[in-house]
Structure formats: structure tokens, C-alpha cells
Amino acid sequence: MVDQLRVGIAGLGVVGSAAFRLLERQADALAARTGCRIEVTAGAVRDRGKERGLGHTSPKMFDDPVALARAPDIDLFVELMGGDEGAARASVEAALEAGKHVVTANKALLAKHGLALAKAAEQKRVALAFEASVAGGIPIVKTLREGLAGNSIERVYGILNGTCNYILSRMEREELSFEECLKEAQRLGYAEADPTFDIGGFDTAHKLAILTSLAFGTSIDADAIHVEGIEGVTLADIKAAEDLGFRIKLLGVAQRTRNGIEQRVHPTMVHKSSALAEVMGVTNAVTIDADAVHELTLVGPGAGGEATASAVVADIADIAKGIRSAPFGLPAARLQKTEKLAMQRHEGGYYIRFSAIDQPGTIAAIAKRMAERQISLESVMQKSDPRAAGKPGAPVPVVLITYATTEELVRGAVDAIVADGTVAEKPQVIRIERQ
Amino acid sequence: MVDQLRVGIAGLGVVGSAAFRLLERQADALAARTGCRIEVTAGAVRDRGKERGLGHTSPKMFDDPVALARAPDIDLFVELMGGDEGAARASVEAALEAGKHVVTANKALLAKHGLALAKAAEQKRVALAFEASVAGGIPIVKTLREGLAGNSIERVYGILNGTCNYILSRMEREELSFEECLKEAQRLGYAEADPTFDIGGFDTAHKLAILTSLAFGTSIDADAIHVEGIEGVTLADIKAAEDLGFRIKLLGVAQRTRNGIEQRVHPTMVHKSSALAEVMGVTNAVTIDADAVHELTLVGPGAGGEATASAVVADIADIAKGIRSAPFGLPAARLQKTEKLAMQRHEGGYYIRFSAIDQPGTIAAIAKRMAERQISLESVMQKSDPRAAGKPGAPVPVVLITYATTEELVRGAVDAIVADGTVAEKPQVIRIERQ
Structure with missing residues (x-):
């Protein structure tokens, strides 16, 4: 265990600045819990002029995240820029190559390059942690990787995209069309100007790819997921569902079947009495069916700066404490290849x-x-x-x-x-x- | 990291034999996940003649759990006998004294002697783990100790006793009196012949004492908890609650107030729209309010051999991996004393x-x-x-x-x-x- 852990954060937007403030605010508590002073000694941002509310203790700033990733000033590199190529990929690879621990919230990067990054982390015996990449503040990665270590998992499924859940909840509550709700979501900042990534189910698929790998010991592969979005869900469906005792949710589901691991994202009817049916608005939830624990559900904020920062800081604290897990639970060489199953x-x-x-x-x-x-x-x-x-x-x-x-x-x-x-x-x- | 972790289990009842079978069934997966072969090499039971379904690989059996705790045959002692004194206390103390890791599901022992045991574990630099002691298969200890490390927790509350929740759910659903439901619960094995411990809120208080210590960094003290049971809840109350949009649940609540940490167990009105209101029957649930994550709820099986064994095995796997946390999150010397607040x-x-x-x-x-x-x-x-x-x-x-x-x-x-x-x-x- 080291006495000090020097952290560099690339990307000081909503999540990055929240993580910075959280690490400062909780510095003493974290030191007591981990036996180690965690300090943000450096950061990388695109625009240095921007006000980020970081207070007086601004860390050393880099323009180039790859330079930060390699800098001798840090032991741990936090990647919060996003994107599955470019600066995010280059800097995470550079950090691992330089023997630094990596914490990231980047589901797209993991879905595309997770296996290669896990191998690189293993080779350098450093941590690659990504609690914040799935379901924001819900500790689902830790639960699958550690909390259910004794279980054989049958199915993991959940509401992993707050935008879609907000739209479906609002359609039901206010009897509005999909188009009207999407506009409202965009106005409130819950949906992007180009909403395809959320609405089309692709964001959910990236998160599901991570959960599948953790739950079933498979090598991460978002291309093995059958993906449908919520564009086609009508108010008539929502009302008919209601009459029949169901609610419609966009779920990501990974399930052990006799044909292999079935991975799918699509609008789904769930019984109104189920835990997931009760999850409304931008909240996320994940349910796990496993042989020993039977059914476990975690419900919490799927996004938001502070909630996501909570997950980033928990990863950093684990690393400070010396906890080293294989990124996807099993050594990368033991992760099984999956096939895309025919729906x-x-x-x-x-x-x-x-x-x-x-x-x-x-x-x-x-x-x-x-x-x-x-x-x-x-x-x-x-x-x-x-x-x-x-x-x-x-x-x-x-x-x-x-x-x-x-x-x-x-x-x-x-x-x-x-x-x-x-x-x-x-x-x-x-x-x-x-x- | 060791190559082999030799486990001794004292108490091979429902949970102990389920843990034994789970460790056997998942032996290869656990070895891959932890880098360590976990083997149950010894056990201690009161009655050696009893059939426990342990198969052909029966471990070496001791009559005396204290002798097992001290035996050179084991690295880790699992205490599943129960009781806050006697064999349970003596054997856990002996194991820690002998420098062995301890895993226990014994909430009564922890509520009474948790602080002293945590100190002993720290002194010998061994683990004292107790995921199974609160809310069965729900990984709430890990979530509080590790998953929310960056948070300042405001409140933790939940349904922690399946017997009480079963009775209250059934009173509501079938419009039966408390006495009728208690009898049914006893007939089905959900309640003991002497139900005082469950019904009176004492079991919930033991579990709450553990959660409070983890959430607020206080030294565990079940005597600081205000405890009321569900005996006085009538069908008239349940119906009036229903009319007003509430459900009645026995909750354990620990909350930061301006007077200090308020700890209480009592029948409680919760809004029907809340996550806890939906938790029916023997299921348990815990909600955490914290500054960064805001609200997080975990729902799952609060009891049962396999679900509890799932938690025991997760603790063993963490120890096998080399994860060492202070039992209550902070070093024992830093845990703050709590006062019982006047209700x-x-x-x-x-x-x-x-x-x-x-x-x-x-x-x-x-x-x-x-x-x-x-x-x-x-x-x-x-x-x-x-x-x-x-x-x-x-x-x-x-x-x-x-x-x-x-x-x-x-x-x-x-x-x-x-x-x-x-x-x-x-x-x-x-x-x-x-x-």
C-alpha cells in the first residue's frame, strides 16, 4: 500500500469536476478508509479558460490527455472525456502502457476495446476500473465482480438508459406521444439534440455488453447484442400494456440459454408488480437472477455528475486500498467468446x-x-x-x-x-x- | 496472495451446508476469479451423525468449534452457529487470536462484541467479514464499506426482517389480524415458536447496529437504538394507511440529525410510491441517502440457506483475493461513540x-x-x-x-x-x- 495516490483527471466536465470536488471534500474520510492520501495532482482539459468551480487548489493542467496519462506526476489516470477512439482511447492505452491505474466511465470505449484494455492492464498488473460506466451511481460492477462471486448467474437485465425511461414514463403518465415526450426530454436536457444513441438502444447496448462480460465471463462484444430502440412504441401500446397489467420499459437483457448467452436490447413488457416496473423517470435499475442469491435488484441514479462521480471515487478508493480485481472478473485469457444469437x-x-x-x-x-x-x-x-x-x-x-x-x-x-x-x-x- | 485458502466451517446447518456446497460447486470459477484454490478442509458440528448432504468429500470434523478455530488445518474460520456468547464468541475470538481470518453471519455477536472483535482482527491484520449478517444475500455491507466510499451518508433505512414483513404484507393482502398472520408465519416456518426476537424488532436492531457503524463510522452499539415491535399494529391501521396512500413496514432507520445519529426500529408509514413500499413478503430491502449518490436501493432475499451462503462465499472470495478492509470501514480507533438519542x-x-x-x-x-x-x-x-x-x-x-x-x-x-x-x-x- 502506498501512502499517497496521485490522481490525474482527463475531462473536467460535469462528472470530472464533481469527482474532483468529491475527492477534496472526502479527503480525510478517504484517507482513514484507505490508509492512503488521494490527491488530484493534475488534470487535462480542452479549454483551460473555462470556469469549473474547482476552488483554489487547481491541479497542474495539461492540454494533451496523452501527456497527462504518461506524466510522472500521477499514479492513477481517470478518463472522463468519452468517445470510443481518439483522445480517450489513446490516453487510456498510454496510461496502462506507462503502468498507471485507470478509472473510466467510458462505456463506448469499453464496449469496443474492453478486452484489449483488460489484457494491457493485466500485463502491467494495474487496475482498470469502470464502475461509473454502467448505471451511474449504482455499484453494479462491484456487485457482479465481487458481491456475487459465489453465484452462477442466469440472467442480468435492467433499465440502463434514463432518457428512454423518462420518455416511456412520461408517455404513460401524461398520455403523450413518443414525439412530444422526446421534445420535452430534449428541452430539459435529458436527451441530446441527436437522440439516436439513447433512443435507438445503443447506449443501453454498450452498458449491457459490460454487464454480460462481468456476469457470464465472456469477452465483451457489443456486436453480439440484438438492438431495437423505443421509436416504434406508441401510446396505444402503453395503454394496452396498462390494461393488461404491464408496463413498457427499454431493457437490456443478457441471459444464459441452451443456445448460449442471449444479449438483447428492446422495448419490453414487464409485469406491473415487478421491481423494474416501478422504476420511473431517469432512474436506472438492474436485476440479477443467480443460482444462490435468486433475485437481487439495485435501483439508483443512472446519471448525473455527483452520482457518477460517486462511482469514480469508489473505484479510486478501492485502488488506493490495494484491491486488484481482473477488470471483467476473470483473467482476460479465460473470458469466453460469445456469438450473436439469432433472435x-x-x-x-x-x-x-x-x-x-x-x-x-x-x-x-x-x-x-x-x-x-x-x-x-x-x-x-x-x-x-x-x-x-x-x-x-x-x-x-x-x-x-x-x-x-x-x-x-x-x-x-x-x-x-x-x-x-x-x-x-x-x-x-x-x-x-x-x- | 496464497495459492490455497483452507476454510473451516463451524455450524453446518442450513447456511453452513449451503456454503459448503456452493464452495464446492463454484470451486473452479472461484479459483479463476481469486487466483486461489478455496477448500473447506474442516468443520465443526454438534451432532456428527446428522445427514447434511455434503457428498463424498466430507471435511475433517471437530466437536469443538474453538479447537477448529485454532486448528493449523485452516486459514479462515467461518462461524455459522449463532448466539452472542458461548461457542460462537469463544471460537471467533480464538480464531482471530490465532491469526486466522473470520467470516460470520452472526449479527447478535457483532451487535454485542463487534468493536472488540474488529480491534482484535486489526491487531492481527486479518479480515473480519460479515456480509451475511445483514439482509441475507443483499451485498449491503460491501456497498456501504466500498461502493459508497466517496459519499457522506445521511440516512440508511430498510426492511431487515422477513418475518415482520411477511406478517404485515399478509395482514394487508388478506385482511387478517396480526395474531392470525403470526400463527400462519409460525406454521410455515417463517417465525420462531417464541417470535419475540423478530416481532419485537430486536433482530432488526442488531442488523441496524451493523449498518449504522458502516454508514456513519460509529462504534457499533445496539443499545443506542430505540426499538418498538409490530405487535401493536392493527388491521384498522393497515386499512387506514392504505386509504391515505401509505403502507406499514417495520423499518430500521439510522439518520444523521443535528443532535447526532438517530437510530430507531419501529413500525413506519412509507408512501406507497416508494421503493420500500413495494417490498412484500420475506424479501428485504435497504435504501441509502447520501450526498453524492442521492438515493440507492437494494432489494433481495433477506434469509434462506443459499442466499445467505452467497454472502458468506463472497466474503471468502474477497479474502482469497487479498482484499482487506477495516471491518467497519474505518480503523476501530477512529469509530466514534454514539449516544442513544431521546425519541x-x-x-x-x-x-x-x-x-x-x-x-x-x-x-x-x-x-x-x-x-x-x-x-x-x-x-x-x-x-x-x-x-x-x-x-x-x-x-x-x-x-x-x-x-x-x-x-x-x-x-x-x-x-x-x-x-x-x-x-x-x-x-x-x-x-x-x-x-
């Missing part, structure tokens, strides 16, 4: 909403296509929009909830129903996640 | 249920006593039992919800109301915990 083989229940043409025999025709494929129906709901009621020929919403079946059978049935000409628009299919 | 100084909202005598002016008289003490009322509900309606002179339930005030003022008002002779029986007072 056609996915097994589970389904929500299917049809806009059925209002004529005799429509429901019978739909039900027949399901029965042909041995798909059992848990519930069938036909509920006309009161505003359209009475208008002859207006399409009638028909919602089915199936028992567990396969995606291949469901897609086959839906295609056959469309071919039958009994539906007025493209049917909506949303997977159900059982708790 | 009269408690500040918060209150639920008060009166059986008011049905005569003109009763509510006015009750309201006057509140107003005299500047107690503001958030809601007032007078709701007659339909079965009693029409019977002249039958008492009328009047329920008040107050805004934040002090216990002294509330007790004073209630005493004055009783002295006024306007109520038919002892009023019920239940504290409200704001989320």
Missing part, C-alpha cells in the same frame, strides 16, 4: 397488437394462425377506441398476450395474418420479460 | 388514529390540541365502520396525518386529547418515514 430462436411470451379490419371472422382468422403454430394465448383483448366506435370499417385494436413460445413461430404467425389481409397496418410485436 | 426529539410526520367518542365537537377538540402545539395537519380522515354505523355512541375512527413536527409535541397533544376524555381507547401513533 428467431428467442423464447418467451409476446405482446402483439393488430389493427384488425372490422369484419366478421377477423379474430377467428387471427386466432387460427396462432393455433396452427401451437402458440397458446394468455389473453386476448379487443378494445375499440371510443372516438372511432360506430364508424363502420374503422380498424379495431386486437391485443394478444402469448404464453412462452419462440420468436420464429410468432413472426411466422404475424406474417401469415398480414398475408391474410385481415389487418390494416403493420402489427406491433413486443417481447415480454418474466420476473 | 422525544425525533422530527417527522406522524399518523395518529383515535377512536373518538361520537359526539358533537370531538374533531374540533382534537384539532384544537394539535393547533395549540403548532402541529399542521396534512390530512384528517373520519371513516366509520359500516357495521357500526347507526349505532349511537359507537366510537368513530379519526385518523390524522401531520406534517413534520417533533415527537414531544405529538405525544403532548395525544396526552391532552386523552385527558379531554374525547377518545374511547389508547390512540395509535405511527411515525412516517419520508423518501
